[in-house]
Amino acid sequence: MSTWLVTGGAGYIGAHVIRALQAAGMQPVVIDDLSHGLAHRVPEGVPHVRARIQDRAALATAIREHGVTGVIHLAALKAAGESVEKPLEYFTENVGGMIDLLEVMKAEGVRNLVYSSSAAVYGTPAENPVREDAPLVPENPYGETKVVGEWLARDCGAAWDLSWVALRYFNVAGAGSDDLGDNSVNNLIPMVFAALDEGRRPQIFGDDYPTPDGTCIRDYIHVVDLAEAHVAAARLCEDGQAADVFNVGRGQGSSVREVMDVISGVIGTDVNAEVAPRRPGDPPATFAATDAIRERLDWSSSRGLEDMVSSAWRAHTLER
Ligand SMILES: NC(=O)c1ccc[n+]([C@@H]2O[C@H](COP(=O)([O-])OP(=O)(O)OC[C@H]3O[C@@H](n4cnc5c(N)ncnc54)[C@H](O)[C@@H]3O)[C@@H](O)[C@H]2O)c1
Known part of the structure; x- marks a missing residue:
């Protein structure tokens, strides 16, 4: 059975990704420091490591103890407006955190990565519908960190045998059940x-x-549809050497x-x-x-x- 570590699994989207993995017969494990997440979103029976992804020792232990075969990386700061005020915090958390994650994945031999990117990478698209090969012109530090995250995935994919998919989410909305709503006020x-x-x-x-x-x-996308896209992306990673970027919208x-x-x-x-x-x-x-x-x-x-x-x-x- 494949076991996927969901970083940020106690967050709004992560909680839905966990359930989609379970429904697909894949085993989720969560790492989330609860800086923005809610513990009750992690279902009973799903291991939850309460640590920062920057804690490399905790990350490595979680990977080893649970036999993790892939990572769905959602843990990040996500408020575009706030990122303009706090660029260093956004780069430290989002880019620094991803470097820590990739280092540990490499050392522990985890070769599959699904990465949470965002439509923010496009900034103001010259054309709609916007295609994945459109120029990346993010208009705030948050979007910039998502572009760098995609580059990191791509470059590690080229340097070692990392199989990766980046999903560029559009406007995520809805709830899969009444206890899993979006409690942030960004959308x-x-x-x-x-x-x-x-x-x-x-x-x-x-x-x-x-x-x-x-x-x-x-472009509004239901969070349950989005979660199901992660399962499809995880399967693509497992099926061979993926190096793909997809929009996820309607x-x-x-x-x-x-x-x-x-x-x-x-x-x-x-x-x-x-x-x-x-x-x-x-x-x-x-x-x-x-x-x-x-x-x-x-x-x-x-x-x-x-x-x-x-x-x-x-x-x-x-x-x-
Ligand atoms: N919600 C959206 O509309 C949207 C759109 C595009 C992209 N995204 C991306 O999707 C991902 C998840 O978004 P969300 O809406 O579920 O946000 P969220 O804030 O609800 O979830 C993020 C989770 O990550 C955890 N976390 C943050 N930093 C951490 C760290 N250093 N170590 C461990 N855990 C940490 C938080 O506690 C939280 O539970 C983010 O990467 C975000 O940029 C979200």
């Missing part, structure tokens, strides 16, 4: 819920973009206004969003070309926006 849907909790009107940052309704367009854009409308429908009351000025660095539109992942991983999304919003809302109401 649109949790931001709207947070505003409603506080009795504020949710904000639309700019309605004068060159898009059909003037608001920004993004290949379809939804505008901020459309999302607000779906939220209003789900919660049964108009969220009454107000228009605020544009935020610097928000591209008008980003959505994924999904041919590569469909063809090579035989993966495509099956869950829509309504499902993302309603599952996120159920998880949010439970959390309150």
Whole structure:
């Protein structure tokens, strides 16, 4: 049986990846220092090493003790805005952490890596849908660290027999069950819920973009679909020498206004969003070309926006 170490497995996405691995008959092991994660997200029976990935001794012990055959690397700082204020922290955590991980994987003979990348590597794409071979022009330190992470995977793949896949996630949303919601307030849907909790009107940052309704367009992907893409990527790594980068999105854009409308429908009351000025660095539109992942991983999304919003809302109401 293959055993996959999930770094950041107590996080929002990691918790779903663990369950997808289990459903596929693969054994997960978690390393997470709980700096941003929640212990209850790691299911009973799944080993959880509470340590930083920078703790090389703990990492090596976890790999040896559990017979780890591959790593799904999600542990990272992820707030693009914060990264502009704290570039050194982002490079230290995201790039430094990945170097520590790769060193230990090399020493311990672990040859399979699935890496969490992001659509942030594209910055403002010149064309949509954006293809994997589009220029990488990240617009903040967070996106830069994700580009460097991809380079590290690629360069180690060339230097030794590391089989790797980088997944560039688009806008992740939804919950696989009511106890696994996104508790961070970085993405649109949790931001709207947070505003409603506080009795504020949710904000639309700019309605004068060159898009059909003037608001920004993004590609929303259900976290359960995303988790399943990790299983497909893990299998590709195991099947031979993979060196691949894939977008993970639905290949379809939804505008901020459309999302607000779906939220209003789900919660049964108009969220009454107000228009605020544009935020610097928000591209008008980003959505994924999904041919590569469909063809090579035989993966495509099956869950829509309504499902993302309603599952996120159920998880949010439970959390309150
Ligand atoms: N959520 C999104 O929309 C999104 C989009 C694109 C990419 N990503 C990437 O996906 C990954 C997971 O994101 P998430 O939304 O689940 O975030 P999250 O913050 O919920 O999960 C990250 C987990 O990693 C743990 N962690 C962080 N640093 C660590 C360290 N040094 N050692 C051990 N554990 C550590 C945290 O405790 C947390 O549980 C990240 O790499 C992120 O950049 C997320």
